[in-house]
Amino acid sequence: MSSFEETVSRLLKIPVGYATVLRNLFSKPVTLQYPEQKKPMSARFRGRHHLKRYDDGLEKCIGCALCAAACPADAIYVEADQNTNAERYSPGERYAKTYEINMLRCIFCGYCEDACPTNAIVLEPIEFPTGYTREGMIYTKSMLLEAPPNGVPTTPQATQPGKFDRSIVPYPPVDASV
Ligand code: SF4
Numbered sequence: 001m002s003s004f005e006e007t008v009s010r011l012l013k014i015p016v017g018y019a020t021v022l023r024n025l026f027s028k029p030v031t032l033q034y035p036e037q038k039k040p041m042s043a044r045f046r047g048r049h050h051l052k053r054y055d056d057g058l059e060k061c062i063g064c065a066l067c068a069a070a071c072p073a074d075a076i077y078v079e080a081d082q083n084t085n086a087e088r089y090s091p092g093e094r095y096a097k098t099y100e101i102n103m104l105r106c107i108f109c110g111y112c113e114d115a116c117p118t119n120a121i122v123l124e125p126i127e128f129p130t131g132y133t134r135e136g137m138i139y140t141k142s143m144l145l146e147a148p149p150n151g152v153p154t155t156p157q158a159t160q161p162g163k164f165d166r167s168i169v170p171y172p173p174v175d176a177s178v
Pocket residue numbers: 067070071072073074075076101105106107108109110111112113
């Protein structure tokens with residue numbers, strides 16, 4: 001192609017470019033103003049983790065660390081402590097005193113959910129973990145634990161002796177006095 005033909009070919013492309021601009025100028029924008037606007041996610045989308053509670057406000061997590069054992073990225077750290085009837089966090093013997101997830105390590109595979117015997121840890125399609133520092137990407141228990149239902153006290157709670165002896169089943173607990 002001669003230099004003249006090349007110049008003509010380039011000039012002919014200019015109206016095509018203008019036409020593309022004009023075609024899109026009045027079309028609906030596809031850009032979302034995140035984080036104010038969020039794209040609706042599929043119900044199966046694995047967003048960030050939440051630690052769940054029972055309807056009576058007790059924490060579902062019993063500090064067993066099965067999630068940490070199942071995690072292929074070694075992203076979860078759990079430290080358990082003893083429940084007492086005067087200070088009860090969860091049904092059964094133990095609760096998670098420390099629960100941390102390093103979101104920079106997490107690959108959002110959901111194995112922790114599958115391993116959990118009480119359905120305490122759930123990856124929900126609500127939000128995605130974000131942060132400016134490495135430290136900020138380590139989500140602590142207070143960041144992960146959901147609030148108790150309206151009007152229900154938070155943990156620790158003072159509970160009736162013998163009512164919450166079992167960690168997992170039967171739940172809700174059977175009241176022997178009834
Ligand atoms: S989603 Fe997967 S990688 Fe992330 S904490 Fe759970 S088990 Fe570990």
